[in-house]
Amino acid sequence: MGDDIRPEIAKLRELINQAKLGGGAKAIEKQHAKGKLTARERLDLLFDSGTFLEIDMFVTHRATEFGMDKKKALGDGVVTGIGRIEGRTAVGIAQDFTFMGGSLGETHASKIVKAMKIALSIGAPIIFLNDSGGARIQEGVDSLKGYGDVFYMNVHSSGVIPQIAAIMGPCAGGAVYSPALMDFIIMVRNTSFMFITGPRVVKAAVGEEVDEFSLGGAEVHAGKSGVAHFIASNDKEAITIIKKLLSYLPSNNMEAPPRINIGDDPYRVDEELNNIVPEDPLKPYDMYKVINSVVDKGTFFEVHAQYARNAIVGFARLNGWVVGVVANQPNYLSGALDINASDKISRFVRFLDAFNIPVLTFMDVPGFIPGTYQEHNGIIRHGAKIIYAYAEATVPKLTVITRKAYGGSYIAMGSRHLGADFVIAWPTAEIAVMGPKGAAEIIWRKELTKAPTPEEREELLNKLVQDYKNKIANPYVAASRGYVDSVIEPGQTRPALIQALNALLTKRDTGIRAPPRKHGNMPV
Numbered sequence: 001m002g003d004d005i006r007p008e009i010a011k012l013r014e015l016i017n018q019a020k021l022g023g024g025a026k027a028i029e030k031q032h033a034k035g036k037l038t039a040r041e042r043l044d045l046l047f048d049s050g051t052f053l054e055i056d057m058f059v060t061h062r063a064t065e066f067g068m069d070k071k072k073a074l075g076d077g078v079v080t081g082i083g084r085i086e087g088r089t090a091v092g093i094a095q096d097f098t099f100m101g102g103s104l105g106e107t108h109a110s111k112i113v114k115a116m117k118i119a120l121s122i123g124a125p126i127i128f129l130n131d132s133g134g135a136r137i138q139e140g141v142d143s144l145k146g147y148g149d150v151f152y153m154n155v156h157s158s159g160v161i162p163q164i165a166a167i168m169g170p171c172a173g174g175a176v177y178s179p180a181l182m183d184f185i186i187m188v189r190n191t192s193f194m195f196i197t198g199p200r201v202v203k204a205a206v207g208e209e210v211d212e213f214s215l216g217g218a219e220v221h222a223g224k225s226g227v228a229h230f231i232a233s234n235d236k237e238a239i240t241i242i243k244k245l246l247s248y249l250p251s252n253n254m255e256a257p258p259r260i261n262i263g264d265d266p267y268r269v270d271e272e273l274n275n276i277v278p279e280d281p282l283k284p285y286d287m288y289k290v291i292n293s294v295v296d297k298g299t300f301f302e303v304h305a306q307y308a309r310n311a312i313v314g315f316a317r318l319n320g321w322v323v324g325v326v327a328n329q330p331n332y333l334s335g336a337l338d339i340n341a342s343d344k345i346s347r348f349v350r351f352l353d354a355f356n357i358p359v360l361t362f363m364d365v366p367g368f369i370p371g372t373y374q375e376h377n378g379i380i381r382h383g384a385k386i387i388y389a390y391a392e393a394t395v396p397k398l399t400v401i402t403r404k405a406y407g408g409s410y411i412a413m414g415s416r417h418l419g420a421d422f423v424i425a426w427p428t429a430e431i432a433v434m435g436p437k438g439a440a441e442i443i444w445r446k447e448l449t450k451a452p453t454p455e456e457r458e459e460l461l462n463k464l465v466q467d468y469k470n471k472i473a474n475p476y477v478a479a480s481r482g483y484v485d486s487v488i489e490p491g492q493t494r495p496a497l498i499q500a501l502n503a504l505l506t507k508r509d510t511g512i513r514a515p516p517r518k519h520g521n522m523p524v
């Protein structure tokens with residue numbers, strides 16, 4: 001008696017089982033053989049056990065051309081729903097490659113858009129797991145319309161809810177623009193690629209021979225184009241990265257990110273920092289050491305690690321509070337700013353500002369990289385983005401000047417003049433129009449040419465450099481003007497920053513009252 005089930009219930013169970021098979025057992029086998037998980041397996045890993053509520057499981061497409069009336073699967077090649085990730089609500093979208101290659105047609109897109117609308121209305125992050133052959137060719141303009149609708153939602157969700165894309169298979173053609181419009185992209189090594197036009201079209205159009213991974217694989221986008229922010233070795237690792245990233249983010253722009261106090265002493269002093277800056281200004285040092293020493297132990301989570309390594313960006317915690325770290329890396333291109341570093345920094349600062357995350361900047365910057373490559377490719381336009389992003393940001397901004405702070409790059413890297421709330425300088429800081437040697441060679445050029453021997457010229461130059469340092473290139477001139485709030489021993493940086501951050505947590509805006517505007521015109 002207990003085993004009897006009503007026929008309606010039996011039918012429902014059968015339909016659910018059918019839906020869960022997506023494109024069928026064979027296609028699932030093929031997916032696994034490629035080292036990829038299925039859409040549902042990915043969502044199972046992502047969401048806390050038993051919390052994922054699938055929606056639109058019974059949706060099917062209504063296309064009829066080219067045999068589409070015979071090609072149907074419940075769910076139409078995408079799984080959408082809502083659940084909890086580490087206890088917090090999020091919306092999940094996972095394309096199912098086993099049905100028609102996860103291609104996007106009219107109803108597939110409408111499911112995605114519906115899930116995105118839910119995410120926006122409840123203020124929950126969107127996680128979009130991409131694995132798709134792109135626009136469903138049989139559905140023509142309806143597929144294109146579908147992409148347009150998704151892009152529209154991406155744009156209107158931007159800055160309201162965090163949007164995270166993982167690329168876990170193909171992502172080609174215009175399809176790349178949904179992830180590109182989101183906040184972070186994770187790519188899986190060896191199974192994912194992104195490109196506007198694939199190898200065959202590239203060969204036909206420009207005669208270049210290139211395979212799909214050399215054209216748009218994870219390494220290419222994480223290291224060269226900057227399109228991807230993280231590389232994962234496999235699907236499971238991609239999910240782990242998503243969870244870690246979410247742990248630093250608020251659910252929406254009306255919230256603060258979750259505070260997690262790991263118990264690191266806020267008054268911890270690190271004497272080693274007192275000797276980290278080399279005496280020779282031409283010698284580099286590792287800014288990661290500074291960051292890791294100052295923030296709560298083990299909390300620094302780097303973003304865009306392979307791209308523009310002259311700059312460092314990432315999340316960390318300071319006395320439990322989430323901060324976004326932006327830094328120059330003296331170990332790479334002397335930490336000078338170039339086009340890629342400008343894009344990396346400005347986009348990150350804008351994300352932080354949109355989601356109420358304070359910016360912590362470590363500055364050691366000798367300038368913008370000179371030369372025709374940088375100039376002709378628009379370092380002026382790109383560098384301007386950093387200035388815009390910092391000046392526009394209303395979140396608490398804390399800046400530590402460790403050494404070089406030269407010229408325009410000093411202003412750009414979160415200086416007081418762009419609205420930093422608290423600026424600390426180490427005694428090793430050199431804040432000036434340019435480095436002391438270059439400055440002395442220009443100001444005293446005539447005197448230096450009059451030196452009778454090269455040795456005497458060198459001796460005079462050393463004296464003049466010292467003079468320039470004593471009078472100009474030091475932190476005390478800026479401190480005497482109030483541009484630097486405090487000159488401290490490097491070892492004291494952590495407690496000083498925590499004190500400042502505690503005071504700034506209630507900061508609401510810049511206090512500047514400009515006439516209303518629709519939006520500014522950021523250089524892009």
Ligand code: HXC
Binds near residue numbers: 101133
């Ligand atoms: C319809 C598609 C499809 C698509 C794949 N399939 N892509 N069906 N529309 N775009 C189907 C295949 O026909 C196949 O069906 C199944 O999915 C699995 O594909 P395979 O080719 O067997 O898989 P694989 O060898 O892994 O190759 C995957 C692939 C390849 C690299 C994605 O399928 C491919 O090149 N597809 C076309 C990609 C493309 O040109 N898309 C349009 C991009 S332009 P069966 O029935 O045999 O299992 C675009 C514009 C967007 O997207 C514009 C937005 C503004």
